Amino acid sequence: MSPLSDLSTGFRLSSRARFGWLAGGSLLLLALATFLAAQFSGRQPSTVALDIGLSVIRLLLPLLLILMTQEMLSREFERRYFLNTLSYPNTRHSLLLGRFMAVAILTLGLLVVLAVALALLVWLIGHGYAQSTPVALDVHYCVTILFVGLDLLLLTAVATLLAVVASTPSFVLIGTFGFMLVARSFGAIVELLTRNAMLVGDGETYRSGVALLSYLLPDLGALDVRMITLYGRMELLPADWPWLVLSSLTYTTGLLAVAVWALQRKRFA
Template identity: 80%
Template structure:
């Protein structure tokens, strides 16, 4: 799959769509945001810079992967490029999985670049002020980035499915970000209503209704384990972290299987 014509074409389309510019812009936004955030913290500049930097990574990279999916898949159908791509002696699912692999590899590679740049910036900031609780940029940081990578892999699968079934490329952006916001927030809402029932009236029924989302959506909010690296304590990992990772990967495979099924039955006008 990684050496198929569809994969190499996908990489060329990604760089033609100015992926390098998106990567450079993401790096600049990350550096400026983290540096400026550190200036507003007198006692824990490294912690604040790392916290804000991770938030930027979790916000910017979904936008990058959606734009790449739009270019590599949505516009493939919109501009009828598939007439040329599907002329190769390869099944349809090869096209889909190759383009998914191209977007996923580019996104994860950019994640590593941003993570390395953020770690370097936080280390430089930390040298100027010795905190009482220093950040952990070793294995704790790698674990945090790994969980973010699983999050992005699942969102790439969501964008891939929407690119196949949606009639307009803009719906890929709206649908993916809508899915992301709901999947990242419903767990925190349920926890808030469990701890404080005075937030809304009839909090129990509201909590039960929101909790039903846990049966159909992955809890992407639980994949945000930044506390591990912010405070250097592995015990801050969720106790069910193996199940979180496994369920997210199973959900990713399921979405890809559904996307393949939809593409196989898609009628091209």
């Protein structure tokens, strides 16, 4: 069987994980956070609302993709559903890739829905007060959302690998969130210590140690390019953005390859 067959199975399993309720809750939380954030800025309500909205999206969607991965892969092994799944003329790699594609499509599809809803909310908020520096909800916003999607795609690959090698579903949650926090923050820490090495004792050594993570982890913090849409200036896009995109896609492919290899060698009790 091809991964497309497991893709349709993954979509059916998403209903068991209550994806519809999670998506609706995410949309409601995004709307509340956006409107409330706009009330805390009398001069730049649209900018603050968009900033907070993007932060909510970048926090909620990783949690959702982790829950979907737990249901589609971790529960498969924990509850021994694989005994039924693999009894059909099906290969392990098609099972893994099919479920990965299902999680990715659901997550990225919800990203598009939330992005459209956020743009509409910010547009409505902007109608109530004309800012001196309006936000850019055009191609700048689309580029920002594309980079968020790349971030989520890589995190989906991380969760998939952890679902294969982890012994408990809870480790998928802890491991993926831990990876996300480190990968999104180490670049900012290195930049901060470069500008002011006196923040910590022996700052240069500390900075060099943290900088070593750049050889092991992708810089997910650099994929947060919201400044180009908050201020409408495309020149705020990192100069090395092609390398960021290429390295993230390569890292995602590598993680999936390792996950397939690990599943092929996995021995089921």
